[in-house]
Amino acid sequence: MTTPLELGAIRAAGKPAVARALAAIETAGGIARHAALLDACVAEPGGHVLGLTGPPGVGKSTLTNALVRHVRARGETLGVIAVDPSSRVTRGALLGDRTRLKTDPDDRGIFVRSMAARDRLGGLSDHAVGAVALMQAVYDRVIVESVGIGQSEADVATVADTVVLCIQPGSGDSLQFMKAGVMEIPDVVVVTKADTGAPARRAAADVEGALSLAVRAADALVPPVLTVSSTAGTGLDALLEAVERHRAWTTDPVRADRLRAARFRHWVADAVKVGFGTAGLALVDLDRALEAAAGPFGAVAAETAALARRLEMGR
Ligand SMILES: Nc1nc2c(ncn2[C@@H]2O[C@H](COP(=O)(O)OP(=O)(O)O)[C@@H](O)[C@H]2O)c(=O)[nH]1
Ligand SMILES: [Mg+2]
Known part of the structure; x- marks a missing residue:
């Protein structure tokens, strides 16, 4: 049976689907692979x-x-x-x-x-x-x-x-x-x-x-x-x-938007820093990365893939 990694399906199926989705996220590279699902999760x-x-x-x-x-x-x-x-x-x-x-x-x-x-x-x-x-x-x-x-x-x-x-x-x-x-x-x-x-x-x-x-x-x-x-x-x-x-x-509506934007920015910055250090972070335009992606998880997936390619080429 395939894992329903679509938010609506997970919500409908409840506990077993949540457990399967969490297991999928927890595998190596799972966060990047399921970035679309996770971005849908934090979209609202x-x-x-x-x-x-x-x-x-x-x-x-x-x-x-x-x-x-x-x-x-x-x-x-x-x-x-x-x-x-x-x-x-x-x-x-x-x-x-x-x-x-x-x-x-x-x-x-x-x-x-x-x-x-x-x-x-x-x-x-x-x-x-x-x-x-x-x-x-x-x-x-x-x-x-x-x-x-x-x-x-x-x-x-x-x-x-x-x-x-x-x-x-x-x-x-x-x-x-x-x-x-x-x-x-x-x-x-x-x-x-x-x-x-x-x-x-x-x-x-x-x-x-x-x-x-x-x-x-x-x-x-x-x-x-x-x-x-x-x-x-x-x-x-x-x-x-x-x-x-x-x-x-x-x-409060104004504050909520500001807090969410700050949180997403922090998440992306932190993930890039964990993977590529402050030197890597300096190469990323966070605002552009967040604008270009469907959400913060997609932004992380895209930016880390781009940085990995750059490192490969620099060898
Ligand atoms: N007297 C008393 N002991 C408590 C209370 N809450 C927790 N404990 C005890 O404190 C110890 C640690 O509790 P635990 O919930 O495992 O702490 P945690 O490590 O922060 O998760 C246990 O022995 C609990 O029984 C409380 O409200 N009153
Ligand atoms: Mg505990």
């Missing part, structure tokens, strides 16, 4: 992509579980992607071991995928970026769980509409994040494990302090700081409300 604004990030053990998977139940109870469909950027070293040990997502296999409205980002989640050459593009075209919401401190926060921001940074009570994380420049990235900050009481409240106050020092664009929203307990189920409604408020801000 799709489902909302929530990026959940923070250090291992902070409670991202448990929170994802709680959010999945909440969102499904409201009748919205959901795709979940757990990306482990360090899995080359840990062989994926961080994923799933502790908190496997418990979902109903018969529920057509939820799709869960674990992925290893080989080096980092960044650039359209990365399978995770393609997977997010596909899932947001099929489901009402996508949650991307990404482990790590530093680069992974910045990476998840390139695919997520709203980035939620998770902070562990009593960890001194906020200070570390501030030093790493991470405090400029989140749209919402969540202190997890609110059921621990005083340490969670203290961490929230620390984060407020750190955020007041972060540098932000003039029109940027100051991220709200919330406390949640995924195990006790407290703070989840407030979190989803904060996410909705941020979503409303990003989907």
Whole structure:
């Protein structure tokens, strides 16, 4: 049976077709081969992509579980992607071991995928970026769980509409994040494990302090700081409300177009840089590349093929 790599067919066939399409994207060269599908996926604004990030053990998977139940109870469909950027070293040990997502296999409205980002989640050459593009075209919401401190926060921001940074009570994380420049990235900050009481409240106050020092664009929203307990189920409604408020801000028509254009440009630039370095990037006219192609994935495929030919000829 041939894989239906046409968006309408994938939407109609649901889970098995999504799984086949993701497998096709994940093969070597799969992103370039399926650029037309992926460009069709991002041609229209799709489902909302929530990026959940923070250090291992902070409670991202448990929170994802709680959010999945909440969102499904409201009748919205959901795709979940757990990306482990360090899995080359840990062989994926961080994923799933502790908190496997418990979902109903018969529920057509939820799709869960674990992925290893080989080096980092960044650039359209990365399978995770393609997977997010596909899932947001099929489901009402996508949650991307990404482990790590530093680069992974910045990476998840390139695919997520709203980035939620998770902070562990009593960890001194906020200070570390501030030093790493991470405090400029989140749209919402969540202190997890609110059921621990005083340490969670203290961490929230620390984060407020750190955020007041972060540098932000003039029109940027100051991220709200919330406390949640995924195990006790407290703070989840407030979190989803904060996410909705941020979503409303990003989907303001003028802002939405600007954000999308910037994201596409960043994707193309990043993919070219990953493949050909800054010297390669200097040879590419990003605006022209995006204009000439059906979308960012096609632009990457065309530009990387052109650069490869140039390198061949230069030999
Ligand atoms: N007390 C408490 N523990 C939690 C909560 N959420 C997660 N945990 C625990 O924190 C540990 C790490 O959680 P996990 O979701 O795997 O963290 P991740 O590595 O960020 O995905 C597990 O032992 C969880 O049971 C919470 O709301 N309250
Ligand atoms: Mg986890």
